[in-house]
Structures are given as C-alpha cells and as structure tokens.
Amino acid sequence: MIIENLRSIGHRIVNAVWRIGYASRFFMLILLYSGVSFRRFHLIIKEIFSSGVMSLIIILVAGLFVGMVLGLQGYETLKRYGAESALGSLVALSLVRELGPVLAALLFASRAGSAMTAEIGLMKATDQISAMALMAINPIARLVAPRFWAGVISVPLLAALFSVMGVFGGYLVGVVLIGVDQGSFWSQMQSGVDFRYDIVNGMIKSAVFGVVVTVIALFEGYVAPPTAEGVSGATTRTVVQSSLAILFLDFILTAFMFQGE
Amino acid sequence: MSSQTLVEIRDVNFGYDSRLILKGANLTFPKGKVIAVMGGSGSGKTTLLQLIAGALKPSSGYVKVDGQVIHKLDHKDLFRMRRRMGMLFQFGALFTDLSVYDNVAFQMREHTDLPEEIIRDLVLMKLHAVGLRGTEHLMPVELSGGMARRVALARTIALDPTLIMYDEPFTGLDPISLSVVANLIRRLNDALGATSVVVTHDVRESLKIVDYIYFIADGVVAAEGTPDEIRASDKPFVHQFMHGEMDGPVPFHFPTGDYRQDLNLRP
Amino acid sequence: MTRTTLDLWVGIFVVAGFAALTVLALKVGNLSTYNTSETYQLQAYFSNIGGLKSQASIKSSGVLIGRVSQISLDSERFEAKVTMLIDKRYQFPKDTFANILTSGLLGEQYIGLMPGGDEKFLKAGDEIKKTQSAMVLEDLIGKFLYSKAEDSN
Numbered sequence: 082m083i084i085e086n087l088r089s090i091g092h093r094i095v096n097a098v099w100r101i102g103y104a105s106r107f108f109m110l111i112l113l114y115s116g117v118s119f120r121r122f123h124l125i126i127k128e129i130f131s132s133g134v135m136s137l138i139i140i141l142v143a144g145l146f147v148g149m150v151l152g153l154q155g156y157e158t159l160k161r162y163g164a165e166s167a168l169g170s171l172v173a174l175s176l177v178r179e180l181g182p183v184l185a186a187l188l189f190a191s192r193a194g195s196a197m198t199a200e201i202g203l204m205k206a207t208d209q210i211s212a213m214a215l216m217a218i219n220p221i222a223r224l225v226a227p228r229f230w231a232g233v234i235s236v237p238l239l240a241a242l243f244s245v246m247g248v249f250g251g252y253l254v255g256v257v258l259i260g261v262d263q264g265s266f267w268s269q270m271q272s273g274v275d276f277r278y279d280i281v282n283g284m285i286k287s288a289v290f291g292v293v294v295t296v297i298a299l300f301e302g303y304v305a306p307p308t309a310e311g312v313s314g315a316t317t318r319t320v321v322q323s324s325l326a327i328l329f330l331d332f333i334l335t336a337f338m339f340q341g342e
Numbered sequence: 343m344s345s346q347t348l349v350e351i352r353d354v355n356f357g358y359d360s361r362l363i364l365k366g367a368n369l370t371f372p373k374g375k376v377i378a379v380m381g382g383s384g385s386g387k388t389t390l391l392q393l394i395a396g397a398l399k400p401s402s403g404y405v406k407v408d409g410q411v412i413h414k415l416d417h418k419d420l421f422r423m424r425r426r427m428g429m430l431f432q433f434g435a436l437f438t439d440l441s442v443y444d445n446v447a448f449q450m451r452e453h454t455d456l457p458e459e460i461i462r463d464l465v466l467m468k469l470h471a472v473g474l475r476g477t478e479h480l481m482p483v484e485l486s487g488g489m490a491r492r493v494a495l496a497r498t499i500a501l502d503p504t505l506i507m508y509d510e511p512f513t514g515l516d517p518i519s520l521s522v523v524a525n526l527i528r529r530l531n532d533a534l535g536a537t538s539v540v541v542t543h544d545v546r547e548s549l550k551i552v553d554y555i556y557f558i559a560d561g562v563v564a565a566e567g568t569p570d571e572i573r574a575s576d577k578p579f580v581h582q583f584m585h586g587e588m589d590g591p592v593p594f595h596f597p598t599g600d601y602r603q604d605l606n607l608r609p
Numbered sequence: 610m611t612r613t614t615l616d617l618w619v620g621i622f623v624v625a626g627f628a629a630l631t632v633l634a635l636k637v638g639n640l641s642t643y644n645t646s647e648t649y650q651l652q653a654y655f656s657n658i659g660g661l662k663s664q665a666s667i668k669s670s671g672v673l674i675g676r677v678s679q680i681s682l683d684s685e686r687f688e689a690k691v692t693m694l695i696d697k698r699y700q701f702p703k704d705t706f707a708n709i710l711t712s713g714l715l716g717e718q719y720i721g722l723m724p725g726g727d728e729k730f731l732k733a734g735d736e737i738k739k740t741q742s743a744m745v746l747e748d749l750i751g752k753f754l755y756s757k758a759e760d761s762n
Contacts, residue, residue: 123616126615126616126619127615129619129622129623130615130618130619130622133619133622134618134619134621134622137622137625173637177633177637177638200439203438204437204438207433207435207438208431208432208433208435209435209436209437209438211397211431211435212429212431212435212437213437214397215395215397215424215427215429216424216425216448216449216452217421217422217424217425217453218449218452218453219421223452234623235622237626238622238623238625238626238627238629238630239626241626241627241629241630241633242625242626242629244629244633244637245629245632245633245637248637267636270637271636271637271638272666272717274637274638275638275664276634276638278664279638280630280633280634280637280638284630
C-alpha cells in the first residue's frame with residue numbers, strides 16, 4: 082500500500098518534470114518559429130483582437146472597482162493616522178506595483194488564456210493541426226506563435242489600462258465622494274510613485290506574466306488529449322496553473338525589484 | 343521498382359508501445375490509380391497513411407514515395423515532399439475560424455506568392471470542381487457534413503498534389519453525398535493525373551470507383567486484387583468483410599477468458 | 610468582421626494602452642520632473658542621514674531642484690556619502706548649506722539647500738562642505754529631557 086502510494090507520487094513528480102521540460106521546449110520552438118508571425122503581422126493583429134481587445138471591458142470595469150475599493154479602504158485606514166492626503170500615493174502605488182500587473186494577468190488568464198487553450202485543443206481534436214502539418218505548414222509557426230506574441234503585447238497594455246482605471250476609481254471615491262483635497266491627492270501620488278522604480282518595474286512584471294500565461298495556455302491546448310474531457314480539463318489546468326504561476330512569480334519578481342535601498 | 347510506382351511500402355513494422363499494429367506490411371501503389379485500403383476498425387489503415395506522410399516512423403522496413411525513403415528525409419525535404427501530397431481527413435478538418443474561401447486559399451497563400459486575383463480564380467475553379475461554387479463566403483459550421491467533406495476535398499487538391507490520401511472519406515455521409523464524394527474521388531484523380539489512396543471500410547461504394555484493393559488484417563495484407571477478383575474471392579476473411587457478417591475470421595468477441603468462468607459458473 | 614474594422618479595434622486598443630502608460634508616467638508617476646540630461650553632480654557627507662533614501666528630492670526654498678542619486682558609507686571618514694543630481698539651471702555658491710529635513714512630522718525626508726554668500730559657484734563633482742544631519746527623534750527627545758533636567762536643577 083505504502084509502496085504503491087510512493088510509486089504514484091513518484092510517477093506524478095516524474096510526469097510534472099516531463100511536462101515542464103516539454104513546455105520549455107515548446108517555448109523555445111515558439112521563439113524559433115516566430116519569424117513568420119512578424120513577417121505577416123496581420124496574423125498577430127487578428128489575435129490581439131481576440132485576446133486583448135475582447136478582454137478590454139472586463140479589465141476596465143475590474144480596474145475601476147478595484148480602485149474604488151482601494152480608495153475607500155485606504156481612506157478608512159489613513160484617516161486614523163490623519164494622513165488622508167497620502168491616499169493618492171497609496172492607491173497609485175498599490176495599483177502600479179502589484180494590483181495592476183497581477184489582477185490584469187489573472188483576468189487575462191481566465192478570459193483569454195482559457196479561450197486560447199480551448200481553441201487550440203479543439204483544433205487538435207478535429208485534426209486541424211495535423212491537417213496543417215500535412216499541408217507542410219508548421220502549426221507552431223502559423224497558429225501558436227501569433228497567439229503568443231498577441232498575448233505578450235496585450236497583457237502589459239491591459240495592465241496599464243487597469244492601473245489608470247484604478248487610479249481614476251480611487252480619485253472618484255477619495256476626491257469626488259469623500260472629499261480628500263484634490264491637490265494633495267495628485268501631488269502625493271506624483272511624489273510617491275517613481276517612474277523607473279515603480280512603473281517600469283510594474284510593466285516588466287506584466288510582460289513576464291504575459292509570457293507565462295500565454296505559454297501555459299498554448300501548451301495545455303497543444304498537448305490536450307483530443308477528447309471533450311481532455312479539452313475541458315486543459316482549460317481548467319490553464320486557469321489554475323497560470324494563476325498560481327502569476328502569484329508565485331509576483332513574489333519572486335517583487336523580492337528582486339522592490340528590495341529596500 | 344518500376345518508374346510506374348509512386349508509393350512502395352516494404353516489410354513495414356510499426357507499433358505503439360509493445361503492441362504491434364503493422365507486422366511486415368507490403369503494398370505498392372502504381373501511378374495514376376485509385377487504390378483502396380480496407381480493413382476493420384483499428385487494423386492500422388490510418389497508421390499506414392501517417393507513415394506515408396511521414397508523421398510516424400516505421401520501427402523497421404521503409405516507405406518510399408517517388409523513390410525517396412520517407413523516414414530518412416530531413417525536416418525541409420519532408421515538408422517539400424508533403425507539398426506534393428494532399429490528405430483528406432475523416433471529418434474534413436476544415437479550419438473552423440476561416441471561411442470556405444480562405445480554407446481553399448490557405449495553402450496557396452502559405453506556399454505561393456500568387457497575386458490575390460489569381461488565387462481567387464483558382465479557388466473558384468477548385469470549388470467549381472466539387473460543385474460548391476457560391477459557398478465561398480460561408481463558414482465551415484454553416485455547411486452540412488457532405489458539403490464540408492467536399493470543401494475539404496477542394497482544399498486538398500488546392501495545389502494539384504500528385505498523391506491524394508483519403509482517411510475514411512465516407513464516414514457519416516448520407517447515400518447521396520456518399521456517391522457524390524466517391525465519384526469526385528475518381529474524377530479528380532483522373533483529371534489531375536494523380537494517384538489516390540482511399541482508406542475506408544465502405545466496401546460497396548469503393549468497389550465501384552477503385553482500381554485495386556488491399557485488405558489489411560492483423561497488421562499484414564490479408565488479401566488484394568482488382569474489384570472483380572475481390573468479388574469472386576472465396577477467402578473467408580474477404581467474404582465476411584464483403585457481406586458484413588458478424589462472426590468469422592474476425593471474431594465478434596474481444597479475445598478474453600472463458601465466459602462461464604467470468605460469471606463464476608461451474609460446469 | 611472584416612479586416613479593416615478589426616484593425617481599427619486593435620488600433621484603438623494599442624493606442625489606449627500606450628495612452629494609459631503615458632498617463633501613468635506623467636500624471637501618476639514623476640517622469641515629468643525628471644530632467645536626466647541636464648543635471649550636474651554634487652556630493653555631501655553627513656554624519657547621520659536618518660531615513661533619507663535614493664530618489665529623495667532636493668529642494669531649495671521649497672522648490673524641487675534635483676534628486677539624490679546614490680547613498681553609500683565612506684569607509685575612511687565613516688560618514689554617509691550622498692551623491693546628488695542637481696538641475697543645470699540652478700547654480701549654488703560654494704558655501705551652500707545642505708540640511709536633511711522632514712516634510713511634516715512623519716513625512717519623507719529630503720535635502721534642503723541654503724545658499725550662502727560666496728562669489729564662486731559649485732561645479733560638477735564638487736563637495737558641499739557644510740552639512741547638517743537628519744534630526745533623529747530619539748536624540749531630540751534626549752536633548753529635551755536633558756535640558757528639562759538642567760532647568761529643574
């Protein structure tokens with residue numbers, strides 16, 4: 082019994098390592114065959130539409146509400162120390178450093194990543210990928226690489242939009258509703274947020290998340306068993322794995338980027 | 343090997359894991375002919391097509407297409423070889439995100455630098471050949487099963503391949519669509535001067551259109567011949583297959599232990 | 610959807626994204642206050658910098674004129690060496706006084722420059738000789754208690 086359990090644990094570990102290796106090779110292949118995507122840029126544009134543009138509404142609405150909540154909660158806490166004027170700085174820093182990149186990537190993973198997995202998985206299940214390979218067209222170059230680059234381009238832009246909507250939401254609640262002084266809201270924000278340190282690092286974060294989410298989504302679709310259960314399992318795995326990967330990498334990147342001076 | 347042979351399959355063994363699917367299969371496809379490869383489900387017919395296309399590698403033996411051993415070609419030469427092949431998948435495998443027009447134009451755009459006006463004319467010609475001119479703007483989901491199969495056929499012949507492979511082209515079609523597709527296979531083969539391989543288990547329809555038939559069972563060629571020879575054959579396997587009998591050389595029951603023992607019955 | 614409307618939407622998306630980045634950089638962040646190419650460097654030694662951080666502002670008469678670029682401990686003098694980047698538009702006399710100040714009771718610390726009366730100006734790479742360290746709250750309280758004790762005596 083124990084040996085059997087151990088064996089099944091070992092098998093799962095070996096399997097996980099095998100998948101990581103295969104996914105890394107898949108990532109390398111995407112980079113290797115990216116030339117076609119850039120020579121025919123309309124392929125990427127089409128995918129930016131279906132992943133980036135289609136995620137716009139959820140990103141904008143979520144950003145607005147997150148910013149409003151930050152404004153409300155931040156105000157309640159800062160009021161105790163008589164530091165309401167720091168509200169702008171608090172809202173902007175939270176959004177630009179953490180919430181913008183992380184939440185935009187999480188929303189992108191569940192909105193566009195799962196769709197990518199399902200699309201690629203179904204294409205495989207209906208022989209479209211084999212058909213393409215037998216037409217002497219590399220499916221990774223033609224199908225996978227444009228989606229990858231579309232994701233890598235879209236996620237940082239979505240994160241920036243998320244942050245701006247969040248700042249606007251914080252402004253709405255803090256300044257318009259509660260009545261924090263407008264001048265100190267903006268000036269505290271500007272003196273608190275550093276362009277290179279906070280904004281550029283936030284953008285680097287979200288670019289990394291974009292790479293990770295799209296690679297996971299495309300890989301899961303590409304290796305999904307060609308059945309209905311296979312594809313539905315793969316979309317679930319995409320959302321779970323990319324969410325965990327985003328949060329884990331966020332910790333690692335934060336530790337690297339925002340260590341004290 | 344004569345210059346009249348396009349595909350030569352010699353002593354090919356192939357298996358997944360330890361289970362052998364092909365055990366020394368020998369087949370020869372002459373140029374210009376329509377050849378049927380028949381056999382029960384799971385007898386390795388589709389595997390055979392994938393070996394010809396170079397998607398799989400034989401464990402031993404070789405597959406030669408136009409004098410070249412497929413599994414020894416490098417990536418570039420294999421892709422060059424595949425451009426001369428067309429493959430029609432079981433359910434068509436049309437690209438569901440592209441319109442009928444873009445599906446047929448797909449290979450022309452990927453592999454040639456033809457201007458869009460010429461591609462347009464070529465697409466209309468191919469669609470006309472399968473009788474579906476006027477459907478260019480439709481999406482694959484808007485087509486019936488038989489129409490989708492014919493669009494896929496138009497896409498398969500888009501670059502005038504020398505070898506056309508059909509994987510179960512008759513599955514799930516009504517009798518009218520079925521005979522339309524069958525006649526198209528024959529007519530397109532003769533019009534293009536191509537060689538066609540039809541993997542199927544539909545005996546009656548294929549006997550009408552093909553020149554030569556291979557029966558595959560247990561990983562080897564169990565019987566072969568022209569349609570007339572097959573009709574006259576008295577081999578029990580061919581007889582069972584032709585008449586769709588339930589039991590015979592291909593047993594009805596999955597090979598397993600004694601039934602009575604499984605039910606715990608004492609004799 | 611035809612290709613042209615699709616392109617339009619993607620264009621809107623990309624433009625909006627870059628606009629958001631610009632807003633972040635200029636309105637939310639402090640990029641507008643950077644003037645990277647037109648600065649010169651000055652150094653100053655402090656015996657205690659308190660909570661001063663790099664990128665802290667440098668002000669004169671309350672006007673932002675530069676930023677702290679680097680803080681390190683000089684191992685020969687055992688004092689904090691603060692490197693500052695000052696906007697080229699502003700020149701300061703040689704006997705300028707550098708103070709570490711706090712904005713408000715609990716706010717950020719910054720360096721305040723008080724110009725002296727010297728005829729010569731500080732050049733790039735020069736050192737500000739006259740400095741005053743940060744007010745450390747513990748020291749202040751200590752001094753206060755000490756003077757109280759003296760008073761009562």
